[in-house]
Amino acid sequence: MARYELKLPAMGESVAEATVTNWLKNVGDFIDVDEAIVEVATDKVDSEVPSDVAGTIKELCFKVDDVVKIGQVIAIIETDAPAAAAPEKETSKPAKAAKAIEKDIAQVKETTLSSAPADAYKSERFYSPLVKSIAKEEGISVEELDRIQGSGVDSRVTKNDILNYLERRGTAAASPSVAAPSPVPQRTYVGRGDEVIEMSRMGKLIAEHMVRSKQVSPHVQSFTEVDVTRVWNWRNKVKKAFEAHEGEKLTFTPIFMEAVAKALVDYPLLNISVEGNNLIKHKNINIGMATALPDGNLIVPVIKNADELSLRGLAKVVNDLARRARASELKPDEVKGGTYTVTNIGSFGNVFGTPIINQPQVGILAIGAIRKVPAVIETPEGDTIAIRYKMMLSHSYDHRVVNGALGGMFVQRVAEYLEKWDMNRTI
16 A cells, blocks of 8 residues: 655646635545545636545545645545555655654744634634734734735735834824724624525635725726627628537627727737836736626636737637636636736626726726617718617726726727728638
């Protein structure tokens, strides 16, 4: 018999850790090769970790909600493979040394907060041992810690965040006139028959992200109406041939994405991110595609280098990302790196809306429902009334760095690309 250490595999570029959300197997269970053992979450994506070997689970090294670093051992599996006696003795020393180091680290962490009461900093938010140690030394309660806005991954509080807070806190203490009032706890009356539903993990992340976005960015909106009759008629002309040739449907979404990508090339100051007092002008145009999930939550897979894809390529990428998003099969890297976001609210019958910016981006475009409406058409013989297909574009942008002229010109350029669609175009 041999003992196999199953480690948390790499989950994409820039992903350093994951949170255990659900163990699919228990100690004593038998597991096959490639059978999922645990569900983990990184940012918004849930992933399953399969076993590399077949055998019996002897130990699960983490609990649900624990944060695990990439490469850490998450489970011990006993396999039927014979263990070589000599090599095991050779490797036992490094293994023992590694365990000793892990034990020392655990003791250091325990000592750091040894004088704090049990669960003194128990919270739904994750805090590193260093942040907890600073909070303890400065007399910051968990309630006060929870109110600090974090700049780290998933809005986590970093060392700099808590030090900056302490500096402001000291200034406020010295000047009672600027002291912030204590927040009033919000309580909701629950009547007989009411059902209390706990927010899902993803729901909490989305809520926190949206609140932070509204606090950070002064949102401004510009709206424009678009005549998409040419797009409507062209798609009807080619969609059957496209589906027969490609085996999938041609929706309006890749058409809209192409128009947005072209407009971002024309107006690169919408393809930026804000970092402190600096603007990061992105070379690549990576468009986030807001996608509704079956459980009512939302996820934003990213179309990388959208301006370099043909319409056929965009159609394939859009369909693939949407399909895998709804099946919870996206990889962590596929929801990262977006530079601008598009949300198709028209798929729910909405005419227009005021979407919230996906930080740290500076703009998001909502595409409304396409409707048949009577419209005045200019002809050589004079004005006439005709039935046209029209929709609204709603552009939300960060007024710290995008003024009304730029925000308005950008959305108008998207409209121009759609209204001047080439009816003779092939795909």
